[in-house]
Amino acid sequence: MxxxxxxxxxxxxxxxxxxxxxxxxxxxxxxxxxxxGMLFSPRKNICCGNGNGNYYGTDEASxxx
Numbered sequence: 001m002x003x004x005x006x007x008x009x010x011x012x013x014x015x016x017x018x019x020x021x022x023x024x025x026x027x028x029x030x031x032x033x034x035x036x037g038m039l040f041s042p043r044k045n046i047c048c049g050n051g052n053g054n055y056y057g058t059d060e061a062s063x064x065x
Contacts, residue, residue, distance in 0.1 A: 017025075
């Protein structure tokens, strides 16, 4: 805890950022959050559709052509 307090006290000087650096910082934080959200999400298997068995491109349709 003492090391942290010493480090925080050493950060007294003022630092300016350009608009480009601010934008890059925000984009980095957003992309890092999205990446971590995908990696640590509880749901891993994604299934699109409702599973009623009705799908396009059956073997019967290809035989009729």
